[in-house]
Amino acid sequence: MHPSTIIQLFTIILLILLSAFFSSAETALTTVNKFTLRSMADNGNKRATRVLKLISNSDKLISTILIGNNIVNISASALATTLTTNLFGSKAVGIATGILTILILLFGEITPKTLAQNNSVKMSILYVDVVRFLVYIFTPFVFIINKISHVIFWILRMDTNGSAKSITEDELITMVNVSEEEGVIENKEKEMITNVVDFGDSRVRDIMIPRADVTMVSVTASYDELLKQYMEVPYTRLPVYKDSRDNVIGILHVKDLFFYKATHDINNFDVAKIIREPLYVYEFQKTNDLLTNMKSSSNSIGIVLDEYGVSVGLISMEDLIEEIIGDIKDEYDDAEHNNIVKIDDTHYSIDGGIKLDDLNDALDLDIESEDYDSIGGYIIQLLDHLPSVGDTASDGTISCKVTKLDKKRVSRVLLEILPQPDTDNDDGNA
Structure with a gap:
């Protein structure tokens, strides 16, 4: 085999490896957990600090990686075409292109991206200095390409200035729930974190x-x-x-x-x-x-x-x-003043002044009222008159019986959670 042919083969292999590098770098740097990096940076990891700074300018980072990846992929394709033509003639170019496409997909895209996704922190730390150097080298090209892309976005009326939040409240609550399920945090810790999030929305x-x-x-x-x-x-x-x-x-x-x-x-x-x-x-x-x-x-x-x-x-x-x-108990608290006292799985003795939101959270209910905040007020809404001891009101999901009044105020309620029809079975029988 001619020495030039061997050089071309090794060059193609090198280009596929570079494609793997760019693909894995793209996945690692775009999926890396910023909170993990921030924790590492706070503990003195300078590479983590550099990664955070690098990914803060996502437009420049992505443009650099895509330019590099396209350069090596196009170069590999061109070199493979030249090598195939020299060895087997132009008729074999199609076969060589197909083989190269499979090689790039397997070793330049799928495999490195999968590895990077599973090891995003380690690979981001490993790649950061190389990618920073490439960003510096490609800055003139990235500047021109970004300007062109912004013009295209402007023509298409697409807003590229709005920055999405790194995490929303719902996502945070989901993370907390998953952490509790996996044993990372305790149930009391989960409740406290959830309460802190809800506290910011309370009046x-x-x-x-x-x-x-x-x-x-x-x-x-x-x-x-x-x-x-x-x-x-x-x-x-x-x-x-x-x-x-x-x-x-x-x-x-x-x-x-x-x-x-x-x-x-x-x-x-x-x-x-x-x-x-x-x-x-x-x-x-x-x-x-x-x-x-x-x-x-x-x-x-x-x-x-x-x-x-x-x-x-x-x-x-x-x-x-x-x-x-949560509730702070002292020597003056007793069972009589407990907001919710469980009698059995479906019956509860509850304070008439308990807030609907607190009751919903405690018993996994979905009671809503636009006019009243407490269960006592909700009973008045259902009855449409001031209640007396023994009055019962129901909305189809719960039944509330007034057991105690303080003057005209509902003081104590016997709440029953009513059985609900099995919608899954109904759908299955339909």
């Missing part, structure tokens, strides 16, 4: 204590009346109202009450002199914004106002924290 109204459930004291109350009130409730701070519960003017701390007695004559007691300025909160304010405000101030309780400036509820730092880590 104050979603988690506040309604005004009907808030213990308040009048600005005209005497010292002994206030002391008696504090002895009856498990709170250290109480809202103080003037004229009506719609007008909350301050917060009274129990320690201020005791300090007053030590330094003043309680016969001349005036609660207005020792109350603290309240933090007023709009009912539709985002909970994460409120948490930030409370952290930067000395207020741990907020008075929730509606659009007319009327107090509609109360929210505390504890309420916000419980949205993330």
Whole structure:
């Protein structure tokens, strides 16, 4: 065999290997997990830092790799055609082209891309310096090609400036669920992460204590009346109202009450002199914004106002924290005040004030109401009148029986999850 023929054969093999390099580099650098790279970079891996910088300009990176891959593939095809013509004549060119196509597909595309996808981090780290050098070399060509492609995109009215988010909330929740299923994180950790994500979308109204459930004291109350009130409730701070519960003017701390007695004559007691300025909160304010405000101030309780400036509820730092880590039990909590008490697999005793979203999450339900936030309000919607003890309402998926009222407010409900028809069997029998 002539030496030139051997050189041409080795050159073709080299070009196929280069095709494999470009194909694997493309797959590795476009599918690599950025979070893994960021973790490695934070731990001092300089190559990971260079990979992150390289893939940040995806247009330039992809253009460079595609230019290189096309150059080697076209060169291999041209060289194979020349070699075949010299050895076997022009009639064998078609066969040689078919063989070369199979070789490039197997060894220049499919195999390297599969390997790169399964080892994207390792191969990205391995390739980064070589690809960075190629990006530098091909910069003039990439610039021209990108300009031409942008003109084409403009003609086709395609927006190339919008950058897609690296991960959406739904994708994050899916990752967390999969991690919990595979044992990477525990169930409690999954719940906390999910709560943190949901926390950013919550409004104050979603988690506040309604005004009907808030213990308040009048600005005209005497010292002994206030002391008696504090002895009856498990709170250290109480809202103080003037004229009506719609007008909350301050917060009274129990320690201020005791300090007053030590330094003043309680016969001349005036609660207005020792109350603290309240933090007023709009009912539709985002909970994460409120948490930030409370952290930067000395207020741990907020008075929730509606659009007319009327107090509609109360929210505390504890309420916000419980949205993330779950209920915080203390010595005053007992079974009677549990929001949900399981009786059996389909029956539950629930608090009438529990939010529909919380109930849906706890029992995997899908209750929705545009007018009411709580299960008590939902029962009123179904009945279309104020309920009495013993009234039952159903929407086809659940049945709710009012078991306890606090004045006119639904205090306790017996909820039954109703059996649903098997839609799969119905479809199969149709």
